[in-house]
Amino acid sequence: MVDIDLIKRCQREESDAFDLLYEAYSTKALRTACLLVGNRNIAEDIIQEAFIECFKDIKKLRNPETFEVWFHRLLVRVCWRMSSKERKSVCENLDDSLTETIPCKEDVFKQVEHNQTSHVIREAINKLSSPVKTTVILYYYNNLSIKEIAQIMKCFQGTVKSRLHNGRKLLAKELRNAAIDIGWYETDYLEKECMLNAKRNSI
Template structure:
């Protein structure tokens, strides 16, 4: 998969500039180039065709509207990918099957302190976690990973980008990509295990999430 190199890069930046100047054909070519990949990202985060289609359409609407704000400092794909992921996260929150507590409705006190807690929905305790449920749980936890880990897990493990491509896209070293990939996978599996272990514990609303943020890159 070539995302940011050489000839494609030149053509792409040219296309983007044309699209920024209102050339709809150029925008259409960008859509053709990235529709399937962004759809794939949406599908991985949402797990069904209809939602993925809604979100990839919404993503491109946002991309279209925001195009003039793109300044070529990151690759167009990275920029578009992030918009897509955010559309999916928004979509999950709005259509979360009525389970998730909105993070925007945290308590407000006179001291101004607001403690937002990540809502966590659990299947009924007496249900066996079937494969499809497990897959949905994986998608959900994937979407809840810290962004700097989630992006690498998605782009490397699900979208198949190489370490070199990721290093270039994210402007970090290949070693850091690998280290974050490891941590992302680890954290994801820890979250999934936590969810599975606590299935009998009822709805959980005050879950501490370890970000490992202060740990140095190895």
């Protein structure tokens, strides 16, 4: 929920309001950026750049209720821009420091299984095109609606739905290809996808 009063205070350039806004949004923004560009160092640069632009331009935001969409849009664009500059880094995996530590021996098996799943999903997401990847992350990680994502990416809601569908399909395919020991990847969902595809192809 957007703190409208806080946004208005930022628009009045109250210094402590900037601090509070940073505190409220920086962690999630960093994590989003990291998922989008796949590199923590670049993500930190992105956060700096995004908040500089945010603080500089927040006065221009006419409707404070739309702050979250506005800020995500700004963040995504900085990510795209930095990704262009650091194109080689975009496909890098997240670095080791992001890998979870294993809490105790009993959880080792689950942890390995989870890491394997994470690895496959992470790799699969990195293979997605930028628009699809951005859509998937905004939808699944930031819990944004189709409408909000369309506003952020300045495209039609149908385009978002289509990208989401394509993203799911590609992720499902990658997971299925990699599902050597993990049976639950072979779900009805995948079967349904195959049936739908077959139906489409036969039309």
